[in-house]
Amino acid sequence: AQRVxxxxxxxxxxKGAPVELKCNYSYSGSPELFWYVQYSRQRLQLxxxxxxxxxxxxxxxxxxxxxxxxxxxxxxxxxxxxAMYYCAIATDKLIFGTGTRLQVFP
Amino acid sequence: xxxxxxxxxxxxTQMGNDKSIKCEQNLGHDxxxxxxxxxxxxxxxxxxxNNKELIINETVPNRFSPKSPxxxxxxxxxxxxxxxxxxxxFCASSQGGARQPQHFGDGTRLSxx
Numbered sequence: 001a002q003r004v005x006x007x008x009x010x011x012x013x014x015k016g017a018p019v020e021l022k023c024n025y026s027y028s029g030s031p032e033l034f035w036y037v038q039y040s041r042q043r044l045q046l047x048x049x050x051x052x053x054x055x056x057x058x059x060x061x062x063x064x065x066x067x068x069x070x071x072x073x074x075x076x077x078x079x080x081x082x083a084m085y086y087c088a089i090a091t092d093k094l095i096f097g098t099g100t101r102l103q104v105f106p
Numbered sequence: 107x108x109x110x111x112x113x114x115x116x117x118x119t120q121m122g123n124d125k126s127i128k129c130e131q132n133l134g135h136d137x138x139x140x141x142x143x144x145x146x147x148x149x150x151x152x153x154x155x156n157n158k159e160l161i162i163n164e165t166v167p168n169r170f171s172p173k174s175p176x177x178x179x180x181x182x183x184x185x186x187x188x189x190x191x192x193x194x195x196f197c198a199s200s201q202g203g204a205r206q207p208q209h210f211g212d213g214t215r216l217s218x219x
Contacts (some may be wrong), residue, residue, distance in 0.1 A: 032205040043110075044149075044196065044210040084147060090205040093162050094139075096149040 002027045004089050006097035013077050014105050021072040021100045023061075023087030032090040033070045035061055039083045047072075047085070057081070077104045109133050112197050112211035119187060120219050126183045127214045129197030137161075137203050138180040140172060143194040143213070152195075154204065155180055162204075184216075192218045 003026045013019055025031060035047040048056045050063040050070060061072045070087060082104045087097040110131045119125055131138065139162075140152040154162035158174040169185045180197060197211040 034207070043212050044198075046207045046209075049207060086149065093151045093154060093164070093204045094208060095151070099147050099149075 002089060002091055002095050004087050004095055004097035006085075006087055006100050008100045009098070010101045010103065012103040012105065015079055016076050019072075019074045019077045019081070019102065019104075021085050021087075021102065023070045023072065023097060025068050025070065025087075025089045027068075027089055027091065029091065031063075033061075033063055034088045034090065034094075035059070035070075035072050036086045036088060036096075037083050038086070044086070077102075079104045079106055110197055110199055110209050110211040112195075112214050114214060115212060116215050116217075118217045118219065121187055121189060123187050124183070124185045125187060125216070126181055127195055127197075127216075129180045129182070129211060131178055131197075131199040131209070133199055133201070133209060134178075135199035135201045135209070136177055137200050137206075138174065138177070139198040139200075139204075139208065140180065140182050141196040141198065143196060145193070149196070153180075153182075156203065187216075187218050189218050192216055 005024045033050040037047045038044045059074045086099045112129045137156045139154045143149045152166045153172045155174045171183045174180045194213045194215050196213045198208040200206040200208040
């Protein structure tokens with residue numbers, strides 16, 4: 001069965017600290033993986049997708065097929081990064097992980 | 107210009123009532139979706155339509171009936187509302203199916219009294 005696991009419900013860091021939001025998936029085919037972000041009082045929006053291999057707002061994510069992981073990383077967290085982050089795998093539908101709330105303290 | 111718009115934003119109603127949520131997208135996308143976000147913020151697909159045709163029905167109770175009059179609109183009608191239907195419902199759209207980036211609406215917060 002297709003599944004996305006985000007083991008941390010809440011991740012709290014201080015401004016300037018490195019951040020890694022973990023995501024593991026189970027899928028036997030060729031996955032399309034995404035990170036979506038929901039800032040306070042805003043709509044859910046795409047942060048990045050694995051095939052574009054780009055950095056958005058300083059975030060990167062590398063697909064590791066051996067470990068079936070797609071962790072989201074940022075070397076220096078900013079207060080404006082505080083939000084809910086969802087990892088998702090796309091097959092014939094988009095399956096979301098349970099989300100990780102990132103809190104960045106000043 | 108709002109890309110994906112849902113109405114209403116808030117819906118408060120009593121158990122047993124019937125209600126509808128409307129969604130419109132002006133992005134020219136061919137696929138639209140309804141998601142349910144529960145109190146623990148878990149997001150789950152409910153329905154997916156491609157060019158007005160239902161392609162995903164994720165074991166949703168048949169009290170929920172989506173309708174797509176054209177590819178820019180996907181409405182959700184809910185009959186005989188139950189307490190467990192309280193949630194935030196998100197509409198989304200994409201071009202080329204679920205493997206493409208999706209654009210989401212602001213959500214409709216449904217509260218059942």
